[in-house]
Amino acid sequence: MKEYNFREIEKKWHQRWVESKTYRVVEDETRKKFYVLNMFPYPSGAGLHVGHPLGYIASDIYARYKRQQGYNVLNPMGYDAYGLPAEQHAIKTGQHPEISTFANIDHYREQLDKIGFSFDWSREVRTCTPDYYHWTQWAFQKMFNSYYDEELQKAQPIERLIERFKAEGCWPESEQEQSDLLMNYRLAFMGETMVNWCPQLGTVLANDEVVNGVSERGGYPVEQKKMRQWCLRVSAYSQRLLDGLDTIEWSDSIKETQRNWIGRSEGTEVEIKVEGQDVDFTIFTTRADTMFGVTFFVLAPESELVNKVTTAEQRQGVDEYIKYVKSRTERERMIDHTVTGVFSGAYGINPITGDKCPIYIAEYVLAGYGTGAIMAVPAHDSRDYAFAKHFNLPIVPLVEGADVSEESYDAKEGIVTNSPVSEEKSVLYDGERLCLNGLTIKEAIAETKRFVKAHKLGRVKVNYRLRDAIFSRQRYWGEPFPVYYKKGIPTMIPEDCLPVELPAVEKFLPTETGEPPLGNAQIWAWDEQNRKVVDKSLIDEQTVSPIELYTMPGFAGSSAYYLRYMDPKNTEALISEKNANYWQNVDLYVGGSEHATGHLIYSRFWNKFLFDLGVSKKEEPFQKLINQGMIQGWSSFVYRLQGTQTYVSYDLLEVRYDNAAKKNRYFYNDVEADPIYADISTVSGNQLDTEKLRQWMPEFEEAEFVLNQQGQYIIGQAIEKMSKSKYNVVNPDDICENYGADTLRLYEMFLGPIEQSKPWDVAGIDGCFRFLKKFWALFWDKEGMLTVDDSEPSADSMKTLHKLIKKVSADIEAFSYNTSIPAFMVATGELSQQKAHSRKVLEPLVALIAPFCPHIAEELWEAIGATAKSESVCDAEWPAFDEKYLVESSVTLGVQFSGKVRFSMAFPADATPQQMIDQVMQAEESQRYLKDKTVVKQIAVPGRIVNIVVK
C-alpha cells in the first residue's frame, strides 16, 4: 500500500500554497464576503504553545468551510507587537525591543506555517510599525477633536461645541481657559484622575490590568495616585455599549460579564443641605424608598467636599484619617474590610424628614462612583449597618417584619412601614407630604422618585460603573502620542504629518528626574514652522515645543486592527470607503474570554466612535464571538528540603494543609520541603529523570535525590495555565514533526468542546493518526495503486456519504468539531467495509475533510484527478446534502413496556401509530411482558418510540 507520508505531503503543499498565492484574498463585489478573525497574538519569547492553535484551527476550519461554500473569506493574521515583556527584555539587555519583537514574530510565523492555516499573510499587520500606528494616532486625534453629544447620542466634531459655547456667550478669552473647558468634553482628554499607579513597573494601569489589587503582569502592588493622564471617555458610550449586547451573538456569560462591568444602575440623586454652612452636596441612591431610615451621611475620603464640610474641632481627626486612607494600597483596601471612618463635625439635613444627621467620612464610600457621597440606611444596607454598629448610630427599620437586631435587611421585597413614623417627621412641600406606608418597596421607590422630581429635591439618575479608560503609560515600547505642548497647552501635531515615529533612546528606563523613558529621547520636540520633529535643544516655547513623553497603552493598537486588515496597505486612510463597505465587520471572532472586560470593551467603544465618524460601517465590530477554552499544562514539581540541595520524592512527603495560607505544605521527617517547578522535558509520566533535571538548570547541578522504595523519584503535578514561568509549555512543533499538521489539527479539535478549558494530554493522539492512515487507505490498493473509479456507487455508500455531509455541515455551523471527527471515523469504517471506490463518493469525501485536514485533502484531490473544476481543494464546492439517500423503508425502534425499553423492532417507515401498536401487541417477544398484565395505555410516535403501559 502507498504509505501516508505526511512529511512529504505537508511540505509539498506548503510550498504550493505559497507559490500559487492560494490564500490571497481580493475584494470582489460579485461574491458574498465572510470575515473570520482570530484575536492576534502577542509574540512572546516562549513561542507558540499548543493552546494558541486551538482557536486558530477552529476558525481556520470555519473559514475553509465558508470558502468552499463560495464565500469570499477574509482570514487575516497579525501581531499585537507592543508590550511589556519586550520592554523589560530591552531594559535588561539594552537591545531595542523591536529586535526581540521581530525575532519572536519570525519564530511565531515559522510555527504557524507548519500547521497549514489559510491566512492571507499579505494583509499582516504589526501594531508597532509606523504605517500601522499612523492610524492609531489618527484615531486618537479624532477622539481629541470630538465630544459626545447627549442629544444625538453620538460623537460630534468639537467645533460644534465651540460654536455653541460662543452662541451661549460662555467661550473664554484665554487659550488656556479654552483648552481647560474643552478638556471636559473631548473624547480623548487630559484629566487629573485617581490612577492605579504601579511603582515597580513605573507606570499607570487601566482597571482591567489590575487583578486583586496587583498588576496583571508581574503581580506588583498597585496604589492610588492622583496624576494628569490622557483618558478616553468610554463612559459616554455606556448605554450604547449595553444596548449593543442585545444585537450580537456572544455567549451569555461574556455578555453578562460586560453588563456587570458597565454596571448600569437606575437611581435617584437628592440634594442635601449642610446645617449652618453654605454648602450642599448630592447623594445617589437606588433605594429612594429608604429616605425615612437615613441616620447619617458618608463622604468618600477623596471627595472635595471633605475639606469644605469639616469643622475646626474635627479638622485634626479628619486629616489623620485621610492620611491613613492614602497610606493604604488598593490591595489592602480590598482584602481588609474592617470598618473605619471619622466624624466630620457637620450635619446634613434630610429633605424628606427634616432630620439633621451627622456627616461621616469613610473609605467604604468610593469617590469614583455616583457622587462620592451617600445617605446611610443601616437597617437596609449591610455596609451602613456595620458602620452604624461600630459608631453606635441609630438603626431605623422600614420594612414590615424586618428584624434588624442582628443584620440588615437588604432584600428589595416587602411592605414599607415607618415612612413616616409621624407627621412631624415629614416635611411639607407645596402642601404635599411623602408617605410610603403600605406600599411595596418597588412602588415606594417609584413614588419617592416622583416626589423628589415634583418638588425639585433632586433628580432621577442613571449611573454606570464603567470608568473612563486611562490612556497613557509611562513606558517606551508603545505608540507615541502625536501631541506637543505649546506653552503648556496640549496641541495636536497636524494630521498630514502623521505618523509621529517612536524616537530612538539610549536607555529604556525612566530618566533620573523621573520622566518617562521618552524623556531620554534627544530628538523629541515639534517644530511648528518646519512641521517636523527636531532636537529638544531647539525648544523656544514659541514655534518649537516639547512633545508628549507618555506612550499609549496596549489596548490602543488592538482596538481597531480588524478594520486595518480590510485595507492594510492604504496610506491615505485607515480603510478606503470601498473596502469598508465591502467587508463591513467581523462575522466570526475567535479568542479567549479573558478579554471580556478589556479588549472586547475597548474595541467596541473604539468601533462605535469610528462608526459615528462614518469610517466603520457597523455599530458592532464582532457579530459572533466564540471563546475557545484554555489548554492547560501539567506542571511538575520537585520538593527541595529547606536550606539544602536535597529533593524528596513526592510519595515520601507528608502533606499538611495550611489554613491560614490556604495551601498545602510538605514535610519530610518534619523538615519542610518547598515545591519547585521542574521542566516537563525532565519528566516522563509521574517520574523524574534526575539526570535530565541536573542538566536542565545550573541550580540543580548539585541536586541530591531521596527516592522511593522502587528507586523512583515521583513528582507532584498540577493542572495550570500554560506559561513559560511554570515550565509546563508544550509546543506544537514536536507533534507536527511526529504526526503531521493534519493530525495535530484533528486532535486539537477532538480534545473536547472548543469553548471548554482542558488539560493537554497526548494520550489520544494516536487514535487521530490511525484514523488518517485509514482514511488514506480508502484510496489505495495493496500495490499502491489508486482504487478510485467511475463506477456507480452503492446505495449504502451514498447513504454513508450523505449522513456524513449532514452531520459535518451541522457541526461546523455549531462549532461542534469534536463530534464531527467521530462521524468521519465511522464513515471511513463503513466505506472501507463497503469497498467504496466510486469517484462519486470519494471526491465529495475529500472535499468534506478539507477544512479539517487540508494537506491530505489536497494530496488526494490531486491524486484522484478530481473532476470538479477547482485546482485546489480549498475551492472545491462543499458537497450538497440530499435527504433522499437517507430515506429508509423501515425504522428500528426501541419497544418500551411501562417506559422501560425491552427490545427493538423494525417498523415500516410509513407506519401509523395504530399499526405500530398492533405490530408490537402481536409480536412474540411482547407476550412475556403482556402475560398476566392489563394494558393501561398504548403510545406510539412514528420514528420515535412505542410504549405499552401495563399493570
Next chain:
RNA sequence: GCCCAGAUGGCGGAAUCGGUAGACGCGUUGGUCUCAAACACCAAUACCGCAAGGUGUGCCGGUUCGAUCCCGGCUCUGGGUACCA
C-alpha cells in the same frame, strides 16, 4: 457575598426536538500475526449477577406513558466580580 457555567464509565467526552444513555477516541483484557517485541488487525469492555434479571447521567422531590434533557429545593466544582450605595 453576588453573577455565570458545569457535574454522564477507569479517562476525554457523545446523545443537536422529552423517546433504545455511554457515539468516537484513549486505556484495559483476550486473540491473530511474529523466534520475540513493536506496529497492525479482530473481539470484549457502565455497574452488580453464572444466568434470568436488577441498578445506573452529583443529591432530594415534582411534572410525564416516558426525564441526562423540563420544574422546585440542595451539594460540589470551575470561571467572573467584589465595599458600585
